[in-house]
Amino acid sequence: MHLRIETLALNDTITEDRPDLITNESQDQNENTRHILHPTDISIDNIQFPDVTTFSDLISNHKGIDIIQEKSNDLRKIVATNTYRLGELIAFETDPICLIPPLDKLTLLQKGKCCAVCGKSLSSHNISPHFIMTHGLDCSDCEFVWCSKKCKLKNQILHKSLQHGKHKLGNKLQYKKWYEFEKFCHDNDLISAYSVAIIVATILLNCNTDNKNLWKQWESLAAPTVSNKNETWENCYKLFQEVFPHLNQFNNLQSFMSQIGKFNINQRSQQLYFVNSLLNHSCEPNVHFEINDKNECKMFARADISIGDELLITYINPLHNVEIRQKELKQKYGFDCTCRRCKAELQQINQTVKPKIVVKDTHSNDSLNTPPIITEPSQRLSTSTRRKSSMRSKRPDLTELLKNGQEFDLDIPENLGVPDRRRASVRFDGTVSMAVEEE
Structure with missing residues (x-):
């Protein structure tokens, strides 16, 4: 119409x-x-x-x-x-x-x-x-x-x-x-x-x-x-x-x-x-739309679609991690996303158990009678190591996004090896969503 x-x-x-x-x-x-x-x-x-x-x-x-x-x-x-x-x-x-x-x-x-x-x-x-x-x-x-x-x-x-x-x-x-x-x-x-x-x-x-x-x-x-x-x-x-x-x-x-x-x-x-x-949301959408300068809106399939399949778009930036996506959807649209991707990522977070390290004092004379000291691994990590680990945990799985047809551009610097080269960036819908470079 x-x-x-x-x-x-x-x-x-x-x-x-x-x-x-x-x-x-x-x-x-x-x-x-x-x-x-x-x-x-x-x-x-x-x-x-x-x-x-x-x-x-x-x-x-x-x-x-x-x-x-x-x-x-x-x-x-x-x-x-x-x-x-x-x-x-x-x-x-x-x-x-x-x-x-x-x-x-x-x-x-x-x-x-x-x-x-x-x-x-x-x-x-x-x-x-x-x-x-x-x-x-x-x-x-x-x-x-x-x-x-x-x-x-x-x-x-x-x-x-x-x-x-x-x-x-x-x-x-x-x-x-x-x-x-x-x-x-x-x-x-x-x-x-x-x-x-x-x-x-x-x-x-x-x-x-x-x-x-x-x-x-x-x-x-x-x-x-x-x-x-x-x-x-x-x-x-x-x-x-x-x-x-x-x-x-x-x-x-x-x-x-x-x-x-x-x-x-x-x-x-x-x-x-x-x-x-009228389209509902999914963090793994199967359609996307394009609006040109004439205000014409075209909707395309971003995956193979069969008869009876629901057509889904994403309301938010799918490059964000699951916590950010859930928070944004709740605040802006009033619902919790229960798509396959969100369920899988939330389940992975819930199943993650931090291993504990047993430290025994071998210098003490009564070491045989001294109970071992149990510490969290974060207590033994340097600040920089913890920071990098945190950044990796919040970084989206680009392989999964590619497999599901997510749209983003990679801006790769041409002057590799030059000290003042630009940092790599990831862009979604014209907005820089993440700019991270680790050694």
Whole structure:
């Protein structure tokens, strides 16, 4: 299912076709419950999975895969209905379910240096101001520009509504408050809150050609229960309420944080993709995805896949040891991983028993009557030896990762033997995860 935001006349906005996200103007904003919370970080307690029957028709548009849901725990799975060979394309999504402009480039967007949708730098792609003007790719009311007609068609209704108040929603959307909310999200790096607001505005404005499916796909995403919030999120929610003062489904901080968590655990490269968001985690994934500069998401097999096999991706860096992986999954996604690899590594740790060394004092006259001294081997090791041993124990098994198709790059220095040569490094997904060199 490929969704695109297209051009619609503002008078084509049909209230009765809008999903039940929406509004109750008689509800007083002051009735909204404001929680008094401790200034702690966000943590996820558990994940709630919607009933797949409410959106299973959308998955049928993707050939070769299907979705099932376990009755015991509501866990849903994407399974293969075809066989796939290593490297074969499984699914292709041409657009996110709702395109989110890059918040980190907000200043450049406001100055007309980047595309208002995809964030493409105009100077880096040789797009001149003359080209922008002659092709009508600039906004007549501000400095925002678009790199192509396709990007402008996707964004112009949303832009006119949020930036200039050109909409017919009345007080349901307070565009004058949008600038303050947007700036707060930018200054505090709250990409998830900004993204949720963009999705809500898109649904309210009905500026998606398949608006009902947009809401259905958003509702299909797994949603976490968030117990801890902080003052920053409270202030963010207050500003969000000022922009959208009459939303039934955001009538308290808890519901707002649930939507924030929903975006956080499902986003890929700060965008939401329908099929990708339905995939479960494994530290030994059998599929991987690639997102290009056009925001197209392609999913490939990273191992041979048979009919009925569940399709699994990794949510985290698989080069980390099992303790780090388990901790990150628990904090960010609210579950303990029980994949084959985690079970094997945890079992190996539990079965590791330190040998003890018996030391007998042979210099004492009564050595025959003196009991032997039992010491731990760590007491006899030098500091450097202990450090190297610790580093080796936390180093991932690269042989195992290679066997299971894990992706990482090895940067091997060319000037071997030169004193000032670079250290060897291991990179996963553009991030240096380990840089270790032992003698």
